[in-house]
Amino acid sequence: xxxxxxxxxxVRDRFGEAVGAAAEFRGDLALTIRxxxxxxxxxxxxxxPPLRFNYLSHVTAVDYLNMGRRPRFDVVxxxxxxxxxxxxxxxxxxxxxDLHVASVVEVWPTADWHExxxxxxxxxxxxxxxxxxxxxxxxxxxGHPLRKDFxxxxxxxxxFKRDTQPHAGEPxxxxxxIRIQDSDI
Amino acid sequence: MxxxxxINGAKERQSGESPVAAxxxxxxxxxxxxxxxxxxxxxxYENLEMLAVNMGPQHPSTHGVLRxxxxxxxxxVMRIRPVVxxxxxxxxxxxxxxxxxxxxxxxxxxxxxxxxxxxxxxxMTVEKLLGIEVTERCAFLRxxxxxxxxxxxxxxxxxxxxxxxxxxxxxMYGFRDREPLYDLFEEISGARFTVSYMRVGGVWRDVPDGxxxxxxxxxxxFPNAVDDYEALLTRNEVFLQRTWGIGRISAxxxxxxxxxxxxxxxxxxxWDIRKSHPYLAYDELDWNxxxxxxxxxxxxxxxxxxxxxxxxxxxxxxxxxFPDGPVNIDNPKVILPPREQLRHSMEALIHHFLLVSEGxxxxxxxxxxxxxxxxxxxxxxxxxxxxxxxxxxxxxAPSFANLQALDRMCRGSLLADVVAVIGSLDLVLxxxxx
Numbered sequence: 001x002x003x004x005x006x007x008x009x010x011v012r013d014r015f016g017e018a019v020g021a022a023a024e025f026r027g028d029l030a031l032t033i034r035x036x037x038x039x040x041x042x043x044x045x046x047x048x049p050p051l052r053f054n055y056l057s058h059v060t061a062v063d064y065l066n067m068g069r070r071p072r073f074d075v076v077x078x079x080x081x082x083x084x085x086x087x088x089x090x091x092x093x094x095x096x097x098d099l100h101v102a103s104v105v106e107v108w109p110t111a112d113w114h115e116x117x118x119x120x121x122x123x124x125x126x127x128x129x130x131x132x133x134x135x136x137x138x139x140x141x142x143g144h145p146l147r148k149d150f151x152x153x154x155x156x157x158x159x160f161k162r163d164t165q166p167h168a169g170e171p172x173x174x175x176x177x178i179r180i181q182d183s184d185i
Numbered sequence: 186m187x188x189x190x191x192i193n194g195a196k197e198r199q200s201g202e203s204p205v206a207a208x209x210x211x212x213x214x215x216x217x218x219x220x221x222x223x224x225x226x227x228x229x230y231e232n233l234e235m236l237a238v239n240m241g242p243q244h245p246s247t248h249g250v251l252r253x254x255x256x257x258x259x260x261x262v263m264r265i266r267p268v269v270x271x272x273x274x275x276x277x278x279x280x281x282x283x284x285x286x287x288x289x290x291x292x293x294x295x296x297x298x299x300x301x302x303x304x305x306x307x308x309m310t311v312e313k314l315l316g317i318e319v320t321e322r323c324a325f326l327r328x329x330x331x332x333x334x335x336x337x338x339x340x341x342x343x344x345x346x347x348x349x350x351x352x353x354x355x356x357m358y359g360f361r362d363r364e365p366l367y368d369l370f371e372e373i374s375g376a377r378f379t380v381s382y383m384r385v386g387g388v389w390r391d392v393p394d395g396x397x398x399x400x401x402x403x404x405x406x407f408p409n410a411v412d413d414y415e416a417l418l419t420r421n422e423v424f425l426q427r428t429w430g431i432g433r434i435s436a437x438x439x440x441x442x443x444x445x446x447x448x449x450x451x452x453x454x455x456w457d458i459r460k461s462h463p464y465l466a467y468d469e470l471d472w473n474x475x476x477x478x479x480x481x482x483x484x485x486x487x488x489x490x491x492x493x494x495x496x497x498x499x500x501x502x503x504x505x506x507f508p509d510g511p512v513n514i515d516n517p518k519v520i521l522p523p524r525e526q527l528r529h530s531m532e533a534l535i536h537h538f539l540l541v542s543e544g545x546x547x548x549x550x551x552x553x554x555x556x557x558x559x560x561x562x563x564x565x566x567x568x569x570x571x572x573x574x575x576x577x578x579x580x581x582a583p584s585f586a587n588l589q590a591l592d593r594m595c596r597g598s599l600l601a602d603v604v605a606v607i608g609s610l611d612l613v614l615x616x617x618x619x
Binding site for chain 2: 055109146
């Protein structure tokens, strides 16, 4: 198990100022990575002999709107090495006006669904992802539920449409085509 | 149909000896297909006459509401597109409006086959954020309960997996042995499934009188039941034909696809969080990690069967060494005071009121904690802003990551094998969709 200082030093030596602040809290190592370097950093972490983070546990994001932090979002990667059993967390800050970050599907194929879920829940676009569509919410859903400005009860009533035709010419914004009335039931 | 198509295991089954030779021994089943032959589909995707078939979300063998869109060439599966989300209930969003204790019941409902393990994973994450350690008695009790959750989950896997492949008896045997486990859960927590037994800093209450003895009785009985299971399936010719060499995935692919838990160990990867990052009492106990290198559905079955025996071993040792002392930590700012104190202690009443109405205030920070749930790595990523409610709770659900590999496991195999592979992955859709 490589010590956290060694992991941090190896990444810093290789990428210099693309690596921001490193934090250690309750035994977890967290490294902040500049957005344009994330894919290369992930490749390096996966393949560098003393590190070998060959397993991606989780990808998600955090919306810091209520904390008032800028940039607003963090994309968070949890890495694990199945050879040395060390873990690390990578964080990439994403500003609200440019929600793009490089996909790591080519580095770890398991990132596919995790990135889809992050897109679904936060609206962050992973460039280079093979199939970036919603995964947990319905395809017609408007908005991204885990954002802090999305109300817990839902933004508006959502009704599943009863017709099975593709919704060509759908006006922008959500317009429920059929509302379920009391008389329908 | 193209005769050149090389299929997982199917070629070996058609030519040469049957998987079950006259000796009925597993060894006689012949070598599994070599690594390089995994799902080698030689026709290009565009050349095929594809038929998209919808399977689910109400299909009985999809363990809930899993929907698959299968692209078929004849009976060959060329691609699987799982469609998930039918059970999505926004638990990560709910965690942001509940105090830390109020969220515990929601963890029951993720993997409803092993709620004890999910309770434990969640409260251990909060304890890591708070920087507190539970008492030794609590650690042993949680270890027992986690292993009982593993047993109940693996029994259900055994029962339903066999049922989907056409065998009815194992289902009856499995459900027979699940009942005493759920009786024990009910006795200690008041509920059979949705236990909500763990608390931050301890458990709801200490073990009832005689409960440990009844767990020991179950441990004495259960290995015989596993013998029954093995007699039913392990060398069963039909079962072998349905699982041997089916749904193969190599170790490298399994790691790349993020599979964890028994499904990963069935691909020959010796990784178990109980060994690699020991938590609770696991590092003090003597038990073995079960690893199989078959990479197929049969290996995934074997791993779970052997893990049941290991779990019984772990529970036995915990019972032998079950320590005395308090089960909850002595920290009134985190854990509710004992009920009887409320009648005559002002401080206890104040602490009780504050904890119930407001919750506790952890430090600001973020932690990730993973445990070995019955289905694989269960991780919670908790971001705290220092208030009594989580700022963000990300949940790494093992079934969600395992389900991704279904497409890779099934490509080129027969349609009927998809059911076997789904069963061998042991999915729970409440866990996938959260």
